[in-house]
Amino acid sequence: MVNPGQSNTYACGGGIISKRYVMTAGHCSFGDTFQVITGRIDVHGYHLTDLVNVNRVVKPTDYASLGFDYDDIAIFELAKDVEEVPDYIQYLDIGLNAPPVNQPLTIAGFGQLANAQDTSKAHFGTIHVSPDDQCHFSSYQPSKAFCSATAEVYSCPGDSGTPIVVKPAGATRWVSVGIDSYGHEGPCGNKEYDSIIAKVASMIDFIRDNTLLAPPNFVNLNFASNGAVTGSTAAPVAGHQDPHPDNCWTCPPGYVHWWEAGLSTYTDPCGCVAGVATTTSSPTTPTTTTSSPATPTTTSSSVSHPTNCWTCPAGYVHWWEAGLSSSSDPCGCVVQSATANCPSGWTKHNNYCYKLFTSTVSTYYDSRQACKNQGGNLASITSLELNNWVNSFVSTNCAEFWIGGSRSSNTEAFKWDDGNSFTFTNFDSNEPKSSNNFVSFIHGTQFGTVGKWRAITNLYKKPFLCERSPQ
Structure with a gap:
């Protein structure tokens, strides 16, 4: 990544996890504006077309008070889509499981070399997970990070934010299990000290909640004692990634459910929007559960609305019953009840x-x-x-x-x-x-x-x- 607010200086590494998001370390996100260099193994050899502006930077809400010993992660939302290009750009999958002690992991970064010499080219190497009791940092939090040390390879200044990855057998993509966080304050390459790696598996909810625009792929990982890794794509999790009820009514002609139109969220859980379906992710026929269509509504209203809409699920009312003047979904339901109150000050x-x-x-x-x-x-x-x-x-x-x-x-x-x-x-x-x-x-x-x-x-x-x- 490049920080234009600091004279176009190279700041940190990061991993592209989907067409719109980059994952990096939280402490890499301090600055005015950022750009991301894509598809290059030499940061001095990029073209302007390789630069992508960053629209938004998200860190955990308690990051500022707790520091980067806790959830040292940031999500950069890009200003435009970055598509995969064979041999140049490949998305990282997200690992749901933390690597065990002695597991070999791959690191690649543009950080300094052991002699404190800057380098513009990416370097690759293998590191291993160290036992917690051998970590030399008093602030180390095992639930949020793991230590890593080898005799040959270590992270240095400039490697922060770099993804730590594994490649499961038969997989086409690398899977991120860590984010390079920090190391010993002293000469780069001091082999007596470990590097601290933020544990991706401890931050899955944060990643899911902040990548709805273009969700990454999540992978269940299995680590064998000989270092071999296998993986399988994880099923979507309720509440994330296109969540919706499976008992919604059929939409009126000319309308499709919000998830069929490719939207990531919607105020009405069974809402319909004008358009043509682009996905087929769930049944659209009513079921016999209590929240499925029952009898057409007979609620009177001076606002124009269909007279044959189904009853809303428990806890929801039709938009006109809530006092709204219009809705993009002609039979749409909204979450709040007409008698609910606002918090103090609202x-x-x-x-x-x-x-x-x-x-x-x-x-x-x-x-x-x-x-x-x-x-x-x-x-x-x-x-x-x-x-x-x-x-x-x-x-x-x-x-x-x-x-x-x-x-x-x-x-x-x-x-x-x-x-x-x-x-x-x-x-x-x-x-x-x-x-x-x-x-x-x-x-x-x-x-x-x-x-x-x-x-x-x-x-x-x-x-x-x-x-x-x-x-």
Whole structure:
């Protein structure tokens, strides 16, 4: 990886785990902006076409307070897809099992050589897992990491973030079991000290939760006493990777279930969206369980909606029953009940809770993470009525704030933070500009027309509006 904020300096290594994500060490993510060099074994020989911008960096929420003895990992979300290229770019699979003591592992990196000499070329070698009681670091956490030492190979400055891998018998891909974290403070290559490797198997939930856009492949590993490794692809885990009920009703003509349309999440567990199916990942015929279609709804509403929708699953109500004015799914169900309350400090509107955070200004991605930490998302403004309410709800001394719209590039469509496409827009004149991909709400004339939106860069630090479901 290259850090343009530090004079295009080479910072750390990392592994491409899917077309949109790179996995590296958490302590490699301190800086202003980053780029990733792909498909090169010589960092001085790259072309501009090999550079990929980083849209977002995610670390565990407690990383700053606990330090890199705990979950030393970061996920870099790339600004564009990086496709596999034979002999040049190959995705790493993610190992679900930690390697045992004495297991041989492969390391490859661009770090310094033993004489502290910098090198631009990748070097490869084999390391072994050391027993915990032979680790020379007082802060070492065996549940989060493992030690490694050999007589010939060791990690050095510049190797941080480098994936530690194995290749199961018969497999075409390497599997990451560790991330190079840190070593002894002293001359590079001191063989009396181990290197600390962050244990990938202890961070699986974090990886799954932060790679929904393009999930990596997870592999169950078996380690033999002679060092041989076998592996099998793991089944999807409930709550991650395209989770959905298996007893949903059939969608109306012209609509498909959200997972069939290739979406990773949706507010309605059985929701339908306009379009044509691109995947076939689960039954669409009703079953006889209590949450499957029962009788058509007879709820009256002044809002136009189908009159033959099925009853929602327990804990869900139809969008019009929740007070919403529209939905991309004509029979859609939403999670909150009409009688639920908002947490203290939040304001309820149309059965959603809203809160404007002004005490801390943040970039778009930091704002989005802050909203997720509150159990919600950056706000989705899906109607003119909601837009006008937000404009009146926000105090006059807040000139501009983040809402949840963004796009991965100027050739892509905008989507809300919850994964839904825009069905309503309110951009100011001459907006959105082609070079900007993150949506803010204008509330001061110095930025444009009050009540309208504009697209700006992620790096601006602004107040932000979160939305969440009532409790």
